[in-house]
Amino acid sequence: ETGVTQSPTHLIKTRGQQVTLRCSSQSGHNTVSWYQQALGQGPQFIFQYYREEENGRGNFPPRFSGLQFPNYSSELNVNALELDDSALYLCASSLAEGNSYEQYFGPGTRLTVT
Protein backbone atom coordinates (compact mmCIF):
# COMPACT_ATOMS: atom_id res chain seq x y z
CA GLU A 1 0.00 0.00 0.00
CA THR A 2 1.13 3.54 -0.78
CA GLY A 3 -0.08 5.36 2.32
CA VAL A 4 -2.34 7.60 0.23
CA THR A 5 -5.94 7.43 1.36
CA GLN A 6 -9.12 8.74 -0.24
CA SER A 7 -12.65 9.18 1.02
CA PRO A 8 -15.33 8.28 0.40
CA THR A 9 -14.84 5.05 -1.52
CA HIS A 10 -18.08 5.36 -3.44
CA LEU A 11 -20.52 8.20 -3.88
CA ILE A 12 -23.82 8.67 -5.69
CA LYS A 13 -24.99 12.18 -6.50
CA THR A 14 -27.73 13.77 -8.57
CA ARG A 15 -27.09 16.02 -11.54
CA GLY A 16 -26.69 19.65 -10.43
CA GLN A 17 -25.44 18.79 -6.94
CA GLN A 18 -22.02 19.54 -5.52
CA VAL A 19 -19.47 17.00 -4.25
CA THR A 20 -16.27 17.09 -2.19
CA LEU A 21 -13.69 14.32 -2.40
CA ARG A 22 -10.80 14.01 0.04
CA CYS A 23 -7.24 12.78 -0.16
CA SER A 24 -4.54 12.31 2.45
CA SER A 25 -1.08 12.25 0.94
CA GLN A 26 1.81 10.01 1.87
CA SER A 27 3.89 11.21 4.78
CA GLY A 28 6.60 13.63 3.63
CA HIS A 29 4.97 14.43 0.30
CA ASN A 30 4.15 18.07 -0.46
CA THR A 31 2.35 17.75 -3.80
CA VAL A 32 -1.05 16.32 -4.64
CA SER A 33 -2.40 15.70 -8.12
CA TRP A 34 -5.95 14.77 -9.04
CA TYR A 35 -6.96 12.64 -12.01
CA GLN A 36 -10.33 11.68 -13.51
CA GLN A 37 -10.66 8.23 -15.03
CA ALA A 38 -13.79 7.64 -17.07
CA LEU A 39 -14.85 4.05 -17.70
CA GLY A 40 -12.58 2.33 -20.19
CA GLN A 41 -10.14 5.25 -20.36
CA GLY A 42 -6.80 6.19 -18.90
CA PRO A 43 -6.67 8.80 -16.13
CA GLN A 44 -6.83 12.45 -17.19
CA PHE A 45 -4.99 15.13 -15.23
CA ILE A 46 -7.29 17.63 -13.48
CA PHE A 47 -4.91 19.79 -11.44
CA GLN A 48 -2.00 19.74 -9.04
CA TYR A 49 -1.42 21.47 -5.71
CA TYR A 50 1.99 22.29 -4.30
CA ARG A 51 2.34 23.87 -0.87
CA GLU A 52 -1.33 24.88 -0.80
CA GLU A 53 -1.39 26.54 -4.23
CA GLU A 54 -2.58 25.25 -7.59
CA ASN A 55 0.49 25.01 -9.82
CA GLY A 56 -0.92 23.29 -12.88
CA ARG A 57 -4.28 22.49 -14.42
CA GLY A 58 -5.57 20.24 -17.15
CA ASN A 59 -8.46 20.82 -19.53
CA PHE A 60 -11.24 20.90 -16.94
CA PRO A 61 -13.82 23.67 -16.39
CA PRO A 62 -13.72 26.01 -13.37
CA ARG A 63 -16.47 24.06 -11.63
CA PHE A 64 -13.66 21.64 -10.76
CA SER A 65 -11.76 23.27 -7.92
CA GLY A 66 -9.48 22.16 -5.15
CA LEU A 67 -7.73 22.92 -1.92
CA GLN A 68 -4.56 21.77 -0.24
CA PHE A 69 -4.17 22.12 3.51
CA PRO A 70 -1.04 22.79 5.62
CA ASN A 71 -0.72 19.06 6.33
CA TYR A 72 -0.71 18.54 2.51
CA SER A 73 -4.04 16.73 2.45
CA SER A 74 -6.33 17.86 -0.34
CA GLU A 75 -9.92 18.23 -1.48
CA LEU A 76 -11.46 18.11 -4.93
CA ASN A 77 -14.74 19.98 -5.29
CA VAL A 78 -17.05 19.65 -8.25
CA ASN A 79 -20.03 21.98 -8.60
CA ALA A 80 -23.09 21.61 -10.80
CA LEU A 81 -22.49 17.92 -11.39
CA GLU A 82 -23.11 16.54 -14.86
CA LEU A 83 -23.71 12.95 -15.93
CA ASP A 84 -20.30 12.89 -17.63
CA ASP A 85 -18.63 13.57 -14.28
CA SER A 86 -19.30 9.93 -13.39
CA ALA A 87 -15.83 8.45 -13.08
CA LEU A 88 -13.12 7.16 -10.77
CA TYR A 89 -11.27 10.06 -9.18
CA LEU A 90 -7.69 9.34 -8.24
CA CYS A 91 -5.34 11.43 -6.20
CA ALA A 92 -1.59 11.00 -6.26
CA SER A 93 0.98 12.41 -3.90
CA SER A 94 4.60 13.14 -4.69
CA LEU A 95 7.62 15.07 -3.52
CA ALA A 96 8.34 17.96 -5.86
CA GLU A 97 11.99 18.34 -5.03
CA GLY A 98 15.26 16.84 -6.12
CA ASN A 99 15.12 13.99 -8.60
CA SER A 100 11.95 12.45 -7.23
CA TYR A 101 9.60 11.45 -9.99
CA GLU A 102 7.20 8.87 -8.63
CA GLN A 103 3.55 9.61 -7.94
CA TYR A 104 1.85 7.39 -5.38
CA PHE A 105 -1.83 6.83 -6.05
CA GLY A 106 -4.67 6.33 -3.64
CA PRO A 107 -7.43 3.76 -4.11
CA GLY A 108 -9.77 6.27 -5.73
CA THR A 109 -13.31 7.50 -5.21
CA ARG A 110 -15.92 6.16 -7.58
CA LEU A 111 -18.48 8.88 -8.30
CA THR A 112 -21.79 8.11 -9.96
CA VAL A 113 -23.98 11.01 -11.12
CA THR A 114 -27.60 10.16 -11.87
Place this chain on the structure above:
Amino acid sequence: AQKITQTQPGMFVQEKEAVTLDCTYDTSDPSYGLFWYKQPSSGEMIFLIYQGSYDQQNATEGRYSLNFQKARKSANLVISASQLGDSAMYFCAMREGRGGFQKLVFGTGTRLLVSP
Protein backbone atom coordinates in the same frame (compact mmCIF):
# COMPACT_ATOMS: atom_id res chain seq x y z
CA ALA B 1 1.83 17.95 -26.45
CA GLN B 2 2.98 14.58 -25.30
CA LYS B 3 1.10 11.47 -26.29
CA ILE B 4 1.06 7.83 -25.25
CA THR B 5 -0.29 5.08 -27.50
CA GLN B 6 -1.20 1.58 -26.38
CA THR B 7 -2.50 -0.38 -29.35
CA GLN B 8 -3.44 -3.60 -27.58
CA PRO B 9 -6.88 -3.35 -25.93
CA GLY B 10 -6.49 -6.86 -24.54
CA MET B 11 -3.84 -9.54 -24.20
CA PHE B 12 -4.07 -13.16 -23.17
CA VAL B 13 -1.24 -15.23 -21.73
CA GLN B 14 -0.94 -18.56 -20.01
CA GLU B 15 0.42 -18.80 -16.52
CA LYS B 16 4.24 -18.98 -16.34
CA GLU B 17 4.68 -17.58 -19.84
CA ALA B 18 6.18 -14.17 -20.67
CA VAL B 19 4.11 -11.36 -22.19
CA THR B 20 4.98 -8.02 -23.78
CA LEU B 21 2.67 -5.02 -23.54
CA ASP B 22 3.31 -2.36 -26.15
CA CYS B 23 3.68 1.37 -25.60
CA THR B 24 4.81 4.08 -27.97
CA TYR B 25 5.19 7.72 -27.09
CA ASP B 26 5.60 11.08 -28.74
CA THR B 27 7.40 14.06 -27.26
CA SER B 28 9.72 16.85 -28.33
CA ASP B 29 11.22 17.22 -24.86
CA PRO B 30 14.69 15.62 -24.58
CA SER B 31 14.11 14.95 -20.88
CA TYR B 32 11.19 12.71 -20.01
CA GLY B 33 10.22 9.72 -17.95
CA LEU B 34 8.10 6.70 -18.73
CA PHE B 35 6.07 4.70 -16.24
CA TRP B 36 4.05 1.54 -16.18
CA TYR B 37 1.17 1.16 -13.73
CA LYS B 38 -1.02 -1.82 -12.93
CA GLN B 39 -4.67 -1.23 -12.10
CA PRO B 40 -6.60 -4.17 -10.63
CA SER B 41 -10.37 -4.12 -10.51
CA SER B 42 -10.19 -2.37 -7.13
CA GLY B 43 -9.07 0.78 -8.94
CA GLU B 44 -5.76 1.66 -7.30
CA MET B 45 -2.90 2.49 -9.66
CA ILE B 46 0.12 0.43 -8.63
CA PHE B 47 3.53 1.65 -9.77
CA LEU B 48 5.54 -1.06 -11.53
CA ILE B 49 8.57 0.43 -13.23
CA TYR B 50 10.17 3.69 -14.37
CA GLN B 51 12.55 4.57 -17.20
CA GLY B 52 14.22 7.95 -17.52
CA SER B 53 15.10 9.21 -20.99
CA TYR B 54 18.78 9.47 -20.10
CA ASP B 55 19.03 6.10 -18.37
CA GLN B 56 21.64 4.01 -20.10
CA GLN B 57 20.18 0.65 -19.21
CA ASN B 58 16.69 -0.76 -19.46
CA ALA B 59 14.85 -0.69 -16.14
CA THR B 60 14.06 -3.91 -14.32
CA GLU B 61 12.00 -4.59 -11.20
CA GLY B 62 11.67 -8.24 -10.31
CA ARG B 63 9.55 -9.93 -12.99
CA TYR B 64 9.01 -6.61 -14.80
CA SER B 65 11.40 -5.17 -17.33
CA LEU B 66 11.07 -2.26 -19.69
CA ASN B 67 12.27 -2.65 -23.25
CA PHE B 68 13.23 0.95 -23.97
CA GLN B 69 13.99 1.76 -27.61
CA LYS B 70 14.57 5.49 -27.71
CA ALA B 71 14.99 5.85 -31.47
CA ARG B 72 11.70 4.05 -32.06
CA LYS B 73 10.02 5.89 -29.16
CA SER B 74 8.80 2.70 -27.62
CA ALA B 75 8.74 1.54 -24.00
CA ASN B 76 7.29 -1.93 -23.90
CA LEU B 77 6.65 -3.73 -20.62
CA VAL B 78 7.79 -7.33 -20.38
CA ILE B 79 6.31 -9.51 -17.66
CA SER B 80 8.17 -12.77 -17.20
CA ALA B 81 6.65 -15.90 -15.67
CA SER B 82 3.08 -14.55 -15.61
CA GLN B 83 0.96 -15.25 -12.55
CA LEU B 84 -2.82 -15.34 -12.15
CA GLY B 85 -2.56 -12.21 -9.99
CA ASP B 86 -1.12 -10.31 -12.95
CA SER B 87 -4.60 -10.14 -14.51
CA ALA B 88 -5.41 -6.42 -14.52
CA MET B 89 -5.34 -3.24 -16.64
CA TYR B 90 -1.88 -1.94 -17.45
CA PHE B 91 -1.22 1.70 -18.24
CA CYS B 92 1.81 3.29 -19.80
CA ALA B 93 2.36 6.93 -18.81
CA MET B 94 4.77 9.74 -19.51
CA ARG B 95 5.92 12.44 -17.13
CA GLU B 96 5.27 15.92 -18.53
CA GLY B 97 6.52 19.14 -17.01
CA ARG B 98 9.61 20.31 -15.21
CA GLY B 99 10.74 21.10 -11.72
CA GLY B 100 7.94 21.52 -9.22
CA PHE B 101 5.19 20.81 -11.73
CA GLN B 102 4.95 17.39 -13.23
CA LYS B 103 1.88 15.54 -14.43
CA LEU B 104 1.36 12.13 -15.94
CA VAL B 105 -0.10 11.59 -19.39
CA PHE B 106 -1.61 8.13 -19.68
CA GLY B 107 -2.39 5.79 -22.54
CA THR B 108 -5.73 4.02 -22.88
CA GLY B 109 -4.46 0.85 -21.25
CA THR B 110 -4.19 -2.86 -22.04
CA ARG B 111 -6.24 -5.46 -20.24
CA LEU B 112 -4.14 -8.54 -19.46
CA LEU B 113 -5.80 -11.86 -18.70
CA VAL B 114 -3.65 -14.67 -17.35
CA SER B 115 -5.17 -18.14 -17.68
CA PRO B 116 -4.21 -21.28 -15.74
